[in-house]
Structure formats: structure tokens, C-alpha cells
Amino acid sequence: xxxxxxxxxxxxxxxxxNYSFKSGRGLSVELxxxxxxxKKEPEWMTAFxxxxxxxxxxxxxPKWGNTKLLSEIDFENIFYYVKPTxxxxxxxxxxxxxxxxxxxxLGIPEAERKFLAGVSAQYESExxxxxxxxxxxxxxxxxxxxxxxxxxxPEIVKKYFASIIPPEDNKxxxxxxxxxxxxxxxxxxxxxxxxxxxQAYFRINTENMGxxxxxxxxxxxxxSVHYIEGCTxxxxxxxxxxxAVVELxxxxxxxIRYTTIQNWSKNVYNLVTKRAVAHENAVVEWLDGNMGSKxxxxxxxxxxxxxxxxxxxxxxxxxxGSDQHQDAGAKIIHVAPDTTSVITSKSISRGGGRAxxxxxxxxxxxxTNVKSTIKCDALMLDEKSRSDTYPTMEIDEKDVRIEHxxxxxxxxxxxxxxxxxxxLSEEQSKxxxxxxxxxxxxxxxxxxxxxxxxxxxxxxxxxxxx
Amino acid sequence: xxxxLKISNLHVEIDSKQILHGLNLHVNVGEIHAVMxxxxxxxxxxxNTLMGHPAYKVSQGQIxxxxxxxxxxKPNERAKLGLFLGFQYPLxxxxxxxxxxxxxxxxxxKGNSVSPKDFRKLLYEKMDDLExxxxxxxxxxxxxxxxxxxxxxxxxxxxxLEPKLAILDEPDSGLDIDSLKLVxxxxxxxxxxxxxxxxxxxxxxxxxxxxxxxxxxxVFVDGNIVESGGAELALELExxxxxxLTDKEVIFKQ
Numbered sequence: 075x076x077x078x079x080x081x082x083x084x085x086x087x088x089x090x091x092n093y094s095f096k097s098g099r100g101l102s103v104e105l106x107x108x109x110x111x112x113k114k115e116p117e118w119m120t121a122f123x124x125x126x127x128x129x130x131x132x133x134x135x136p137k138w139g140n141t142k143l144l145s146e147i148d149f150e151n152i153f154y155y156v157k158p159t160x161x162x163x164x165x166x167x168x169x170x171x172x173x174x175x176x177x178x179x180l181g182i183p184e185a186e187r188k189f190l191a192g193v194s195a196q197y198e199s200e201x202x203x204x205x206x207x208x209x210x211x212x213x214x215x216x217x218x219x220x221x222x223x224x225x226x227x228p229e230i231v232k233k234y235f236a237s238i239i240p241p242e243d244n245k246x247x248x249x250x251x252x253x254x255x256x257x258x259x260x261x262x263x264x265x266x267x268x269x270x271x272x273q274a275y276f277r278i279n280t281e282n283m284g285x286x287x288x289x290x291x292x293x294x295x296x297x298s299v300h301y302i303e304g305c306t307x308x309x310x311x312x313x314x315x316x317x318a319v320v321e322l323x324x325x326x327x328x329x330i331r332y333t334t335i336q337n338w339s340k341n342v343y344n345l346v347t348k349r350a351v352a353h354e355n356a357v358v359e360w361l362d363g364n365m366g367s368k369x370x371x372x373x374x375x376x377x378x379x380x381x382x383x384x385x386x387x388x389x390x391x392x393x394x395g396s397d398q399h400q401d402a403g404a405k406i407i408h409v410a411p412d413t414t415s416v417i418t419s420k421s422i423s424r425g426g427g428r429a430x431x432x433x434x435x436x437x438x439x440x441x442t443n444v445k446s447t448i449k450c451d452a453l454m455l456d457e458k459s460r461s462d463t464y465p466t467m468e469i470d471e472k473d474v475r476i477e478h479x480x481x482x483x484x485x486x487x488x489x490x491x492x493x494x495x496x497x498l499s500e501e502q503s504k505x506x507x508x509x510x511x512x513x514x515x516x517x518x519x520x521x522x523x524x525x526x527x528x529x530x531x532x533x534x535x536x537x538x539x540x
Numbered sequence: 541x542x543x544x545l546k547i548s549n550l551h552v553e554i555d556s557k558q559i560l561h562g563l564n565l566h567v568n569v570g571e572i573h574a575v576m577x578x579x580x581x582x583x584x585x586x587x588n589t590l591m592g593h594p595a596y597k598v599s600q601g602q603i604x605x606x607x608x609x610x611x612x613x614k615p616n617e618r619a620k621l622g623l624f625l626g627f628q629y630p631l632x633x634x635x636x637x638x639x640x641x642x643x644x645x646x647x648x649x650k651g652n653s654v655s656p657k658d659f660r661k662l663l664y665e666k667m668d669d670l671e672x673x674x675x676x677x678x679x680x681x682x683x684x685x686x687x688x689x690x691x692x693x694x695x696x697x698x699x700x701l702e703p704k705l706a707i708l709d710e711p712d713s714g715l716d717i718d719s720l721k722l723v724x725x726x727x728x729x730x731x732x733x734x735x736x737x738x739x740x741x742x743x744x745x746x747x748x749x750x751x752x753x754x755x756x757x758x759v760f761v762d763g764n765i766v767e768s769g770g771a772e773l774a775l776e777l778e779x780x781x782x783x784x785l786t787d788k789e790v791i792f793k794q
């Protein structure tokens with residue numbers, strides 16, 4: 075059954091390679107220097123990359139999570155930098171035809187016309203298309219690929235880049251810091267509200283590709299922004315690696331919502347570091363949906379460093395088939411008093427899939443009057459599947475209010491009977507229960523994404539009866 | 541009057557233990573039959589079996605519904621033929637709104653795809669008929685509902701799905717007298733508007749029959765019907781209790 079499901083991954087096609095530059099396999103000082111040279115980067119960035127490479131080679135692999143799958147990653151077999159085209163398109167017509175066709179099939183230009191404020195489309199290592207609505211441009215909103223951000227706004231980038239995720243944080247953050255390319259640079263000026271979402275789309279095409287985008291979002295005082303990312307890749311028999319670093323900075327009274335709908339093919343390792351800082355009265359929300367990949371390890375974090383800051387993570391994962399492990403969760407660190415947080419985790423495992431919740435709640439001494447709610451629900455659709463919960467709490471302050479609730483459930487026969495007695499087939503009934511389970515995530519999405527997500531769930535659930 | 545449900549010699553097992561022992565029952569179009577009996581007499585086995593619960597195995601006999609033998613049909617296939625079961629303990633479906641649930645059920649049963657807007661209009665009409673607050677449409681199915689609310693939602697579902705035969709499994713259980721009246725009134729209202737619907741009303745107590753007048757009353761003892769009669773039988777039961785019939789059953793067996 076797992077095999078049948080694999081074939082249903084509809085973004086598994088790939089294009090012929092017609093690239094302007096493709097590095098050899100493997101990682102070296104020469105490669106890192108040449109990436110920086112090709113990108114005409116300032117010296118500090120070259121030095122940062124080389125230092126990060128050193129950190130990467132010295133750091134051991136994580137000793138937790140799915141260590142077996144992690145040990146199978148062959149860093150020497152990966153293409154670290156692939157430049158698909160010389161020029162970035164400002165209109166879709168300027169994008170090379172084959173690449174444009176791919177994004178057409180993914181529905182990106184259409185989505186842009188309908189409901190997005192700005193679009194960034196990354197193909198392999200580079201952003202090949204970029205646009206921002208003119209009115210937002212005039213308001214001073216900056217939405218660029220990270221490379222252009224570094225070139226055009228070096229002072230902002232230098233101030234914030236790697237300020238919350240240093241290369242030393244973990245092995246994959248170090249790797250990204252050494253070979254990063256693409257990703258988004260977003261700056262929202264004070265008191266500017268961007269009401270409709272900015273979207274970034276990531277596509278891997280080459281087999282054994284490594285994609286290392288780097289995203290930095292700064293919401294200045296009193297501003298707000300919603301950023302959405304989506305990702306797909308072709309289905310290959312050997313693995314690719316996606317290892318992003320995303321840093322969010324919400325200054326006083328700002329609001330950032332970051333939504334991910336991750337739908338990599340089942341040969342992609344998705345090892346991503348995401349972290350945010352929320353200053354006084356700021357709000358940060360991570361909506362993190364993981365449907366695809368072979369192994370995902372991702373725990374979006376929020377540091378609440380200013381009074382009355384609020385952090386929220388909604389993490390949903392669908393582990394479908396014995397070739398998939400979703401190890402997802404959240405970390406919230408209360409540094410300042412009067413801060414609040416909510417973690418909602420929803421995982422579904424089926425067909426031998428494995429879903430793990432891994433979370434950290436930390437309250438620093440002096441962070442009084444903290445309120446936090448953690449709710450983890452796991453739904454297992456069959457006996458072959460697996461669900462684990464690894465919650466950690468480090469509470470160094472007495473004056474806190476913390477609620478924690480965890481459930482593991484199965485689809486009960488009685489519930490199926492109830493729904494089937496109303497005319498729904500067994501498959502429709504299961505899907506309805508699963509959709510209901512996912513509702514806390516789906517209801518937060520813009521309508522178009524909610525529809526898309528429900529469709530993805532439906533595809534994954536097909537053939538789940540029997 | 542034409543026959544809708546014909547059950548002959550029905551034997552039912554659960555986990556290889558026989559619960560129903562050769563039951564016979566005929567229900568005509570538009571009739572209300574009350575099935576009464578103590579807890580553990582096999583009433584719920586009977587209703588679950590009719591709807592096709594997979595845990596209940598028909599080992600002998602036949603259930604004929606509207607000309608079709610339904611012994612081996614799945615619950616959803618039975619629903620499509622026009623059977624409905626109002627559950628004694630309705631289940632909650634968190635994250636699924638009443639409106640969405642009923643729209644999908646309606647679509648599955650009737651095959652037509654009504655627009656969300658038209659469907660909502662229809663739903664509101666039925667809610668108004670049953671004096672159910674429109675706010676229920678956006679609540680999650682039975683999630684955090686009170687006992688009375690759950691039972692009334694079952695009646696709303698019946699009204700939306702328009703079955704030929706509604707089996708209502710103890711719609712009165714766990715209700716105080718006010719809630720019971722509300723539920724009974726909504727059943728009556730629906731029946732009045734839809735005289736062709738047949739109802740199998742399964743109940744432990746006579747009190748439901750103060751509000752809903754059955755055409756026939758059947759008494760369940762130890763997995764079979766031991767006595768059938770008109771509405772007056774319920775009153776007799778109320779007076780004499782079930783023991784009177786239990787003794788009779790013993791005599792039968794001897």
C-alpha cells in the first residue's frame with residue numbers, strides 16, 4: 075500500500091537540466107569560497123561561510139531523533155550549489171521555459187494573480203522569479219531573495235543575519251551557514267500592515283540536490299506580515315537534502331505569522347532550523363504543516379524576550395507509509411515576564427509511518443506571570459504505525475501557569491459506524507475524522523491553502539481502507 | 541398498507557454469543573412501533589444489527605427492507621436504502637461542523653451536490669422546524685453537547701437525511717422531563733410533516749409514549765419479542781412491570 079501511495083505524489087516529475095552552473099558533488103573550502111565569489115559577496119560573508127564550514131566539519135551529528143536515517147546521509151554525494159539560470163525574472167515570461175512550466179504545474183503564477191502580495195520562486199539554489207505588489211513597494215516593504223537582500227541592504231542584513239541562529243547552534247545550521255543560497259529577505263517598515271500573504275515557493279529538481287535557503291524576516295515596530303512557504307521535489311530513488319535556516323525578528327508590537335506547507339517527495343531529508351524572537355507586545359506564530367519528506371526534523375522556536383510578547387506554534391504532521399518519519403514539534407522560551415504561549419501539535423500516522431512530537435518549554439528565572447498551554451494530539455490509523463511524544467519542560471520560575479495535555483487516539487469502530495450509518499463510506503468516514511482532527515491547523519490557513527491541504531490529505535488517505 | 545420492514549427468524553451473535561433468538565417483526569410504511577424492554581434485553585443489539593454494526597453477526601434469518609435483503613449490506617449501503625439509526629450514545633466528531641457533516645452525509649445519500657448556500661438554507665429551515673438554534677450549524681458534531689442537545693441533533697439528522705425508516709434507540713435515555721418533552725415534540729413534528737416515515741422507537745420507559753403514540757408496541761425479553769399489542773400494552777407494562785412478561789417467558793420456555 076505504501077508503494078501505491080508513493081505513486082500518488084503528483085509533483086514527482088522532473089525537468090531536464092539545462093543549468094548555467096552546477097557544482098561537483100561534495101563539500102570543500104574551494105566550493106564555499108567559489109559560491110561566495112560567484113555571488114560577489116562582501117568579505118565578512120565569505121569569512122562567515124568559511125568559519126561555518128569549519129564548525130560543520132567539527133560538529134558531530136545529533137545523537138537524538140532518527141539517528142539511523144541521519145547516519146545514512148552521504149554529504150560527499152550531494153550537489154551543494156546549482157544555479158539554474160543567469161538572470162532572475164521579474165515577470166514569468168523572463169523565466170526559462172521549462173522552469174516556468176514547472177511553476178505553472180504547481181499553480182504558482184495563478185495563485186499570485188489571485189491572492190498574493192508577493193511571490194518568490196526558488197529553483198535549486200537560486201530564486202528564479204520574484205515580484206512584489208507595487209503598492210507595498212511604495213510603502214517601503216522589502217521582499218527580496220536573500221542574495222539580493224545582502225547586496226542591496228547590507229547594513230540591515232549584517233545587523234540581524236545569524237543573530238538568532240548562529241552556525242554553532244547545530245550541525246545543519248552550520249552547513250546552511252556555509253553554503254546558503256536563496257531564501258527570502260523581508261523587511262516591514264514600522265506600523266505597516268501587509269494584509270495579504272507573501273509567498274515563497276521552493277522546488278528541488280536535481281537528484282541528490284542540496285537546497286540551503288536562508289530566510290530573514292524583520293517586522294519593525296507595530297508592523298505585521300504573513301509569510302507562506304511551500305515546497306515540492308521530484309521523486310527519485312536516491313536522496314536529496316533540504317536544510318534551511320529561518321530567522322524571524324518581531325520588534326515591539328509587531329506581528330509575524332509564518333506558515334509552512336511542506337510537501338517534499340519521500341526522498342528528501344528535511345532538516346530545518348527555524349527560530350524567532352518576539353520583543354515587547356510582539357506576536358509570532360508558526361503554522362507548520364509537514365506532509366512530505368523522508369525524514370523531517372524541525373522544531374520552530376520562539377524566544378519571548380519582551381514583556382507581554384506572545385508566541386504560538388501549531389505543528390501538524392502526517393506520517394504516511396513506512397518510508398516516512400515526521401519528527402516535529404516546537405520550542406518556546408519565556409525570557410521576559412507576562413509572556414504567553416500556546417503549542418498545539420497534531421500528528422497522524424498511518425501505513426507504518428512514524429510521527430514524533432518533540433517539544434521544549436523553558437521559563438527563565440524572573441519571567442514571572444507566564445502562561446503557557448501545550449496540547450499534543452496523536453491519531454494512529456493502524457497498528458503498524460508509530461507515534462511518540464518527547465516533551466521537555468524547564469521551569470525556573472514559580473509564578474507561572476502551565477497546562478499540558480497529551481492524547482493518543484485511534485479511529486474507534488463506533489465512530490466509523492456512526493458516520494457510515496449516515497451514508498458515508500468507510501474511506502469517507504476516516505477522511506472526515508482526519509480532517510476534523512486537522513481542523514485547528516486548517517482553519518488558520520487562507521482559504522486557497524486550506525483547500526489544497528485538504529486535497530493533499532485526501533490523496534494520502536486514498537487506499538487507507540482494508 | 542405496504543410492508544417496509546420484514547424481519548424473520550432473526551438470530552444474532554456478538555463474540556459468538558447469541559443475543560437475539562429468532563425474532564420476527566413486520567413494520568408497514570408510516571407506522572410507529574415501540575420496542576420496549578429492560579436493559580440487557582437485546583434492544584440495542586437489535587437496533588445495531590438493523591443498521592449493520594460489524595460486531596453483530598446475523599447467524600440465521602433475514603432482514604428484508606423495502607424488498608431488499610440487507611443482511612450483508614454495510615451501514616452506508618443501508619443508509620442509502622433509507623434506514624436511519626438515532627444513536628443512544630451519539631459520538632462526537634471534533635473539528636467537523638454539524639453543517640459540514642450533514643452536507644457530506646446528504647451528498648453521500650442523495651448523490652446530489654447542493655451548493656453550501658442552498659444547503660445552509662435547507663438546514664436552517666429544518667432547524668427552525670425543530671426549534672434548534674442556528675448556532676448549532678457551526679458547532680462541532682456532538683462535541684461538548686449536553687445529553688439533550690445530542691438527542692435533538694439526532695432528530696435533526698433524521699429530518700435532514702429523510703429516511704424511510706428511523707430506528708430511534710432510546711431517544712429518552714438520560715434526559716430530564718423537559719428535555720424529553722422537547723425531543724418527543726421534535727419527533728412528532730417531523731412525523732406530522734412526513735407521514736410516510738416509519739419509526740421504530742426503542743425505549744426502556746413508558747414515559748416517552750405519553751407523547752408519541754405508537755401504532756404497535758412490542759416487548760423484548762431475553763432477546764426476543766414476547767408480546768405485541770397496541771398502545772394499551774405500554775400502559776399495562778407501566779402498571780404491572782416487566783416481571784409479568786418475564787414469568788410468561790419462563791412459561792414459554794418450559
